[in-house]
Amino acid sequence: MKNRKKSLAEFFADRWALFFLVAEIVFFAIVSRGFLTPRGIQIIFFFGTSVFLLSVGETFVIITGGIDLSVGFVMGFASIVAAKLIVVFTESGMAPAAAILVGMVLTFIISLLPGLINGSLVAFLKVPPFIATFSMIGISHGVSELLIEGVPAKNLPHLANVIGNGHLFYYARGKGMSIFSRPELERGEHVLELLPNIVIITFILIAVFSFILKRTRYGQHTYAIGGNVDAALRSGINVKRHLVTVYMVSSFFAGAAGVIYMLQYVTGKADAGAALLLDGIAAVVIGGASLYGGKGTIWRTILGALIIATLETGLRIRGVPTFDKYILVGVILIGAVLVDQIIPERVEEE
Amino acid sequence: MKKIPVLVLVLLFAASLGLPLFAGGAQEAVGEEEELTFAFVPGIADPFYFTMERGIRQKADELGVNLIVSEYPKSWGPEAQVPILEATAARGGIDLIMIAPTSVDALIAPLKKLHEQGIEIITVDTFLGDGDYSKDTEYSFPLAYIGTDNHLGGVRVAEHLAEMLGEKGKLYINTTNPDVSSVSARVAGFKEGITNFPNMEVIGVDYNLDVQQKAMEQTLSALQKNPDIVGVFGTNVFSAQGVYQAVVNAGLTGAVKIASWDATETLINALKEGQVDLVLAQKPAEIGSMAVDWGYKFFTENADVPNKVIPGFEFFTKENVNDPDMQKFIYKK
Numbered sequence: 001m002k003n004r005k006k007s008l009a010e011f012f013a014d015r016w017a018l019f020f021l022v023a024e025i026v027f028f029a030i031v032s033r034g035f036l037t038p039r040g041i042q043i044i045f046f047f048g049t050s051v052f053l054l055s056v057g058e059t060f061v062i063i064t065g066g067i068d069l070s071v072g073f074v075m076g077f078a079s080i081v082a083a084k085l086i087v088v089f090t091e092s093g094m095a096p097a098a099a100i101l102v103g104m105v106l107t108f109i110i111s112l113l114p115g116l117i118n119g120s121l122v123a124f125l126k127v128p129p130f131i132a133t134f135s136m137i138g139i140s141h142g143v144s145e146l147l148i149e150g151v152p153a154k155n156l157p158h159l160a161n162v163i164g165n166g167h168l169f170y171y172a173r174g175k176g177m178s179i180f181s182r183p184e185l186e187r188g189e190h191v192l193e194l195l196p197n198i199v200i201i202t203f204i205l206i207a208v209f210s211f212i213l214k215r216t217r218y219g220q221h222t223y224a225i226g227g228n229v230d231a232a233l234r235s236g237i238n239v240k241r242h243l244v245t246v247y248m249v250s251s252f253f254a255g256a257a258g259v260i261y262m263l264q265y266v267t268g269k270a271d272a273g274a275a276l277l278l279d280g281i282a283a284v285v286i287g288g289a290s291l292y293g294g295k296g297t298i299w300r301t302i303l304g305a306l307i308i309a310t311l312e313t314g315l316r317i318r319g320v321p322t323f324d325k326y327i328l329v330g331v332i333l334i335g336a337v338l339v340d341q342i343i344p345e346r347v348e349e350e
Numbered sequence: 351m352k353k354i355p356v357l358v359l360v361l362l363f364a365a366s367l368g369l370p371l372f373a374g375g376a377q378e379a380v381g382e383e384e385e386l387t388f389a390f391v392p393g394i395a396d397p398f399y400f401t402m403e404r405g406i407r408q409k410a411d412e413l414g415v416n417l418i419v420s421e422y423p424k425s426w427g428p429e430a431q432v433p434i435l436e437a438t439a440a441r442g443g444i445d446l447i448m449i450a451p452t453s454v455d456a457l458i459a460p461l462k463k464l465h466e467q468g469i470e471i472i473t474v475d476t477f478l479g480d481g482d483y484s485k486d487t488e489y490s491f492p493l494a495y496i497g498t499d500n501h502l503g504g505v506r507v508a509e510h511l512a513e514m515l516g517e518k519g520k521l522y523i524n525t526t527n528p529d530v531s532s533v534s535a536r537v538a539g540f541k542e543g544i545t546n547f548p549n550m551e552v553i554g555v556d557y558n559l560d561v562q563q564k565a566m567e568q569t570l571s572a573l574q575k576n577p578d579i580v581g582v583f584g585t586n587v588f589s590a591q592g593v594y595q596a597v598v599n600a601g602l603t604g605a606v607k608i609a610s611w612d613a614t615e616t617l618i619n620a621l622k623e624g625q626v627d628l629v630l631a632q633k634p635a636e637i638g639s640m641a642v643d644w645g646y647k648f649f650t651e652n653a654d655v656p657n658k659v660i661p662g663f664e665f666f667t668k669e670n671v672n673d674p675d676m677q678k679f680i681y682k683k
């Protein structure tokens with residue numbers, strides 16, 4: 001009897017985020033007209049991409065017991081680098097598609113740099129992650145502003161806007177399915193747009209890194225370092241080098257978020273991700289990762305990010321000012337930590 | 351256990367596949383109703399758009415049009431406005447969207463998508479591309495642009511300020527964003543207006559990205575670097591308020607003349623106290639009211655809506671600020 005009670009409490013404590021998300025969806029489906037529609041659901045994913053990306057990168061760092069506060073401004077930095085590169089390439093006569101592709105790839109590479117610095121500071125110079133990445137906020141913000149001289153980067157080719165707002169599949173009655181390009185239609189004819197391009201890019205990246213974390217030695221080492229550094233060292237893991245790469249993973253994801261911002265809004269801005277730091281870290285913690293390290297998974301982080309994105313979208317469709325969102329995210333965050341800390345302990349004590 | 355989140359994701363995707371019939375049906379049902387529904391998506395939470403909403407509300411009530419006012423974006427930029435636009439449109443049943451696009455290019459794709467679904471678009475205060483919807487371009491789909499002739503306004507501000515300064519001296523401009531149609535035109539108009547005065551010169555332009563604090567800091571440092579600045583032009587609410595704080599803080603009230611744009615209560619009070627010297631008042635309520643009116647005529651009488659509708663503007667100075675006829679041009683919610 002006692003055992004069953006224990007397992008029931010554990011069952012809920014373990015899955016509260018999931019139940020919360022379902023409850024949220026049901027609630028908004030009732031109160032917000034237009035929420036539980038393909039459009040509504042797509043909006044959750046479409047505008048949630050930055051939070052998904054930032055929080056997945058952050059998951060790696062948090063599993064090692066660190067934290068990366070710089071992701072928001074590295075995202076802004078990357079949006080500017082991408083925008084500037086693409087404009088330069090286009091002006092030098094490159095075709096827009098090629099300029100966008102090359103610019104994106106180069107930005108992905110450049111965005112590893114802040115992570116390399118963060119990781120080196122943490123691993124080799126023993127700077128606390130909080131301070132190292134906190135300083136990186138200032139550095140990446142400053143460099144961004146220098147690059148654009150206070151003016152958002154602009155004049156990107158229209159194609160970027162088309163990609164950023166386009167979908168993989170379009171289906172119209174009588175016209176069949178088309179890929180990437182919108183079918184020629186009369187205005188007002190119903191077209192079903194499936195899988196926004198940027199959501200696909202986001203989830204491909206997430207799937208790849210989820211695999212790495214779950215199934216490879218790299219992932220095992222990440223958990224091992226977060227669980228017990230000494231044990232990891234004794235088992236022969238090159239902890240320092242590994243930590244550096246973990247911070248690079250985080251800034252790579254911030255870079256990806258910046259590139260996607262650039263595609264969505266055809267501009268690069270220093271503060272593009274400034275408001276997303278809370279969401280990015282909150283998603284990881286709501287997903288059940290421990291800030292002490294050793295615990296957390298990508299899919300649970302996605303769950304946390306979905307809780308935030310659903311909340312925001314639901315409130316918006318309802319027309320409620322999203323100032324309320326910040327309060328609610330803060331409350332859910334505290335709730336998440338309490339559920340994770342208090343409930344399992346009490347169960348063990350019984 | 352780990353599969354559950356994946357399952358939810360799959361279900362969400364499945365739902366987004368399976369529900370369209372449902373949604374399509376709902377939209378058609380709404381379309382059959384006689385009543386028109388217009389939506390207003392403002393650019394940022396400020397007195398200018400609050401005043402515009404008032405004009406829109408009055409006209410919508412008068413004509414019996416349903417009105418949805420979206421959330422006011424907290425900051426100026428597509429990343430704040432586009433999610434609000436999409437969420438508002440997701441409610442369905444909207445015939446016309448009146449929007450102040452926060453970027454000349456980033457809003458093209460999202461608005462075009464809505465237009466193709468059959469929703470009409472009127473841009474108010476700011477526009478897409480170069481604002482010329484009469485040519486066939488990727489941004490020429492809106493019914494109309496309704497807003498102040500910002501370029502002409504800029505020229506007139508320059509003329510007024512030149513007159514106040516005896517047609518000589520150095521000038522500085524503080525504005526918001528380089529990719530926003532309205533303020534860019536004000537800056538261009540102002541610079542053009544000043545070229546008519548050979549003894550006057552614009553020595554710099556700063557972009558505060560719609561942050562008043564930044565406008566103040568930039569103006570302070572400009573005044574420090576160039577102590578011979580005699581006049582400053584702040585191109586919108588936040589710019590002008592930041593500029594006037596900087597001039598007051600630097601103790602240069604009166605020595606540096608300030609021309610500002612937008613008749614907020616703060617700026618009008620500053621004018622009364624002699625901290626600001628010239629205020630251009632746009633007519634946001636009129637812009638809003640005209641947008642509803644043209645939209646209504648388009649749907650009910652199939653009227654030919656002009657591509658560009660330009661309401662005028664007024665100037666507040668120390669001399670006329672207490673004039674009873676002028677009070678209606680002050681921005682109020």
